[in-house]
Amino acid sequence: MKKIIIVFAAVLAFSCSKDDDLSLPNTVDPDGSANVEVQDFMWKAMNFWYFWQANVDDLADDRFENTEEGRTAYTAFLDSEDDPASFFENKLQYIEDRFSFFNEDYRELTNSLAGISKSNGLEFGLVQFQDSDEIFGFVRYIVPNSNATSANIQRGDLFTGVDGQTLTIDNYIGLLFGDNDTYTLNMADFENGNIVPNEEEVTLTKEEGLAENPVFLSKSFTIAGENIGYIMYNQFTNEYDDDLYAAVQDLKSAGITNLIMDLRYNPGGSVNTTRLLASMIYGTNTSDIFLRKRYNDKLQEQFNDSQLEVYFADKINGETINSLGFNKLYVITSASSASASELLINSLEPYIDVIQIGDVTRGKNEFSTTLVDDRENSYLYTPSRVNNINPDNQWAIQPLIGRNENADGFYDFTSGLQPDYELKEDYSNLGIIGEENEPLLAKAIEVITGTTGKRDFTVKYPINIISSSKENSLMSDKMVDDTVYDLEF
Structure with missing residues (x-):
């Protein structure tokens, strides 16, 4: 059963919907362009929610007076860009x-x-x-039940x-x-340290509504x-x-x-799911702080300390969590591990030993929420x-609205979380996901x-990605604050 989460239920108690309560122009000039209504929504939503509201002069509360002259100036400001995308950026x-x-x-x-997209399933x-504008792609995995599963392509x-054109930065x-x-990939081979185009082609088609179950693989070993x-x-x-919890319970x-x-x-996602996973691993003491929120100054002062704190969970969809109760967790990361992935590591650090293996993470410590024109x-x-x-106005914006810090007050990892054991992926030796010899x-x-054996972990051709399929999706690097609140102001 799918769960619908009520986002920011507590915040409604200090709704910003009444424009006349703010020192802002409450209307715009009717002579503005068609985009003025969209950009009015963007400005007012960002003025209220944006984490860096105080750092953007044009978002200041006193930027425009709530007068006839102020309304004219405000409308001209909204009309200063040709389209909402340019206005936002x-x-x-x-x-x-x-x-x-x-x-839009x-x-x-x-x-x-929600993990639903238009995709061919190739990740x-x-x-x-090196020393070139040309780039190459390597297959990470195939989303089950996608178009790519029926194509002759694999990790x-x-x-x-693509379509006979060499891939470049541009x-x-x-x-x-x-x-x-639909596009056709022009494939290549790895020969003597070089990536050499061959004559093979793979044609793929993006399909509407592809739902990816993020629990890609779960298994156990006795070694x-x-x-x-x-x-x-x-x-x-x-x-x-529920799928995530089932996988943990099976293990x-x-x-x-x-x-x-x-x-x-x-690349991240739901804060609440991160909290639930942490509880499945560590424990269900609802007095233990999972994270503390920090909003912009205007919002921060409207909460007391207890309302800014999120605790570990003892239930998932009404069911009592049967936690593993571990005091240690091993996490594999790369430069594509971001936001909620980093939140899991950072929020567990005060309580258990988190051993990180792989590459430095992306460095995304802010959270966001979805804002629409529902004033x-x-x-x-x-x-x-x-x-x-x-x-x-069907536009939505997903601005960063705050930072999460762990129970020790740490949040500063914009340069990424450093691994305890650094090991990059090697495109000449990716291995098969879930197999014991995958590097x-x-x-x-x-x-x-603790057994080192004779395994050589030398990385001959380290992967330093410039982008990925997930980084170009809407879900890239997102930490979405969807925790459920039950508070009164």
Whole structure:
């Protein structure tokens, strides 16, 4: 059963829907362009929610007076860009903000947060050739039940072109992530240290409504007397919380005493799902702080300390969590591990020993939420209120609205979380996901068992990605605050 979460229920008590309570122009000039209504929504929502509101001069509360002259100036400001996308990026977004984004259709955005997208199911990374503008792609994994499952392509395969055009820094976005639903990959081989185009082609088609279960693989091993559980988890998606819990419980029933969470391709997602997973691993003491929230100063002062604290959970969808109760967790990471993946590591650090294996993470420590033109609901997207969204404005914005710090007060990892055991993926030796000799999993097993053996972990061709299929999705690098509140102001 899918779960619908009521987002920010507590915040409605200090709704920003009454424009006349703010020192802002409460209307816009009717002579403005067609986009003025959209950009009015964007400005007012960002003025209220944006984490860096105080750092953007054009978002200041006193930027425009609530007078006839102020209304004219405000409308001219809204009309200063030709379209809402440019307005958001050029007028509202703080220069250090790497992750806020928008979409002209809130449905597409909210579907992406639920793990539903238009996709061919091929997940890949992109690497730039040294001293060249050309790039190549390597297949990370195939989403089950997708178009790519029926194609002759698998993990580790390489490609250098699309539709006969060589991939470069300048054209890869249009070729791989443009409006072309069907494209043909020009494949390549790895020969004597070089990536060499061959004559093979693979044609793939993006399909509407592809739902990816983020629990990609779950299994257990008994090695050198250690019972080891392994889960490759590729997105924190709350619609699949029950699947995640079932995987953990199956491993618990198998008698595991160690757990490896493989988050190397996980770009983030739901804060609440992260909290639930942490509770499944560590424990269900609802007095233990999972995280503390920090909003912009205008919002922060409206909460007391207890209302800014989120605790570990003891239930999932009404069912009591049967936690593993571990005091140690092994996590596999890469440069694609971001936001909620980093939150899991950071929020567990005060309580258990988290051993990180792989590469430095992305460095995304802010959280966001979906805002739509529902002014009576503080602009918050709430599934039960879709009929209240302005029918003339279907835009949604996903701004960063705060930072999460752990129980020790630590949050500063914008340069990424450093691994305890550094090991990059090697595109000449990716291995098969979930097999004991796959390099990153093998390294985690070695750390657990303490048996070094004769395994050589030398990385001959390290992967330094410039982008990936997930990084060009709406869900890229997102930490979405969907925790449920039950508070009164």
